[in-house]
Amino acid sequence: MPEVGRIPPLPREQWDHEVRTMFTLFEGPEAYENGSKSNVFLTLARHPKLGTSFFKFSGRLLMKSKVDPALREIVILRLAYLYRSPYEWSQHVEFSLFGQKIDPEYVEAYRSGKVQQSEGAGILTREHIEAVKRGAEDPIWTDEQAHAIRAVDQLKETGHIDDVTWNALASTHNEQTLLELLFFMGSYAMLAWILNSIGVAPEDGQQVFAEELLASR
Secondary structure (H helix, E strand, C coil): CCCCCCCCCCCHHHCCHHHHHHHHHHHCCCHHHHCCCCHHHHHHCCCHHHHHHHHHHHHHHHHHCCCCHHHHHHHHHHHHHHCCCHHHHHHHHHHHHCCCCCCHHHHHHHHHCCCCCCCCCCCCCHHHHHHHHHCCCCCCCCHHHHHHHHHHHHHHHHCCCCHHHHHHHHCCCCHHHHHHHHHHHHHHHHHHHHHHHHCCCCCCCCHHHHHHHHHCC
16 A cells, blocks of 8 residues: 555644635635545645645536546546555545535535435446456446546556547547546546555545455456
């Protein structure tokens, strides 16, 4: 497992106005006083200008993308699996299984503490999660989902998507959603590198997902 805590969370006594304002981006005005519930926010609080810029970009991509949520999560999970990123994997397994949709309604529920974690309400099943590890040839996938997984694999292996896979994706996506897919792939690969390198610990209650990832082949 990547070493945890190379850059540790910023302690409360060092939270200034800029840090506290960053906390409110996803978690609402009460986070200004109470702090963030997220280990990523607490860690990037050590560079709040960078963190604020990144979270604004990430929030725009997650909450306003036209990409199908299931396809989005399959892409992110495949990246997390390939890069063996415990934090990224555990976050998005939970999002996928428990119906925590990343949209304005989810953010409001998260802020108010009303998020419901009821397995079966999610956008993916445990069968999908296991199939992510096996790759594009698993029969559970639609053609579109399989092509997206192949695109992720090709980007990791060669740095580009081949013509066959690109044309297959382009047959079901317009230029805007193709660009959004590429930004999901690129930004979550980058995030996996960062999370692994600085050692952001999985959130409380998510360690089991991280352990499952690291135990897989």
